[in-house]
Amino acid sequence: MTLGHYIKQLRTTANMSQPQLAEKMGVEQSYLSKLENDKSVPSNEVFRQLLDALELTVDNFMLGAQGQANKHHFSQIPDIESWYARQFRDNSIKQRTLLYIAILLVSLGGSCFYVGFQNLVFPQKLYEYESKGVVLPNEPQDVFSSWSRFVPEDANMEEARRTMLKRRDISIVLSFEYLGDEFIKEVEQGRRLYTMSKYVKQQTRLGNALLQFLGLACVLLGVALMIIEPRLTRSKV
Template identity: 45%
Template sequence: MTLGEQFKQLRQELGLSQPELAEMAGIEQSYLSKLENDKSVPSNEIFRSLLKAFNLELAQFLARFDLNSSRGQLSQIPDIENWLNRQQQQQGERQRRYLYSCSALIVIAVTLFYAGFSTLLFSEVRYQYESQGVVKPGEPKDIFHSWRRLILATGAEGDKQWRSKEAEMVQRRDVDYYLTRENFGEQLVMTVDGGLRSYQLDKQWQEPRLINALLQILGVLLFSAGIMGFVLERKLFKG
């Protein structure tokens, strides 16, 4: 619909004659007739007077138009041209923010997928450390393996000390296992009642974790959302 056709339709909707509307806007009836027949375009001041007579805001008036097809005619009025330019700038800002958001989704998606796939954040390696028993204060940490070197006596006395120490170590033997996802190296020492425990790395193995699978799934979903956002961008911001 043209600018003149809108003027005419608005006048008829208000039940006004041309002379009545012309008087309200402070213009000649003949000039109003030219406006309604698109033989002239109103000045900015007259356009404001007509809007006041119609009791409409600029945005309400322009909502009645297909701005894509009517932009050329409407832009001849400064107030409308300024409004359209502001709208275009605002849409440009919205479009840029939208594209930045889609890009951020893709970056986050790739990061999450890599974190889950590489297991950098949540290791899938389990370590098992083994301790033979409690090491008393003053004893070597490897007492359960090195106690034989502590026997210095020889002959019958050495045999006696050997059997006594062997019986003691057998009695003190209390195997304990410590499971962890953190790699402490070949040895781990922990303070316990009566002394300390020296744990030796016994074995390690891979154990999948649900959190890593979820990170990969979330990464794929966000990546798909980001790509779909780029695909839909033209439709969402057309015109």
């Protein structure tokens, strides 16, 4: 669409005749006729008079020509040329911002997926520690496994065995953190010796699955943003 055709379209939309618009602009009707027939290009001053007469801003004027304006023809007016330059600058900033966001999403998503896949935040190795009972003060740590070595020679072994069986009180501690092959925990009547089981269990944790899902979602969103970015930043005028 040419500039002259667009001026005529705006005048018609405003329900104004050529004489009426020419009078409001302060120009001759014959000159306005030349403008509408693309036989003349308005100066910047005349263009501003046109905007005042139609009660439009440059933004309103240009947005009304979305997708139809002949850029080369319209850009002959300095105010419109400046408008195009501003649009290009704003569009470039928007384009860079979207690309930065897309790159950030892909980077963040990749990191989240890796952390979840490698179980770096939520370990999946489950360590099992077992204590056979409470070790009383002044008793050796291995009293439950080697109690017979500490029974006096003149004592009744069977009675000592029954006593130790009564004292057996199995306690299990499960931990995703490695606490060593064994550790001691103080309790009310003495202390407990916890020894790690020979087998380490693998326990699936929801946190790792969520991190992988979140990471994959961010990567896909970032890639999608890169693909549609040209459409989002494409100039409509």
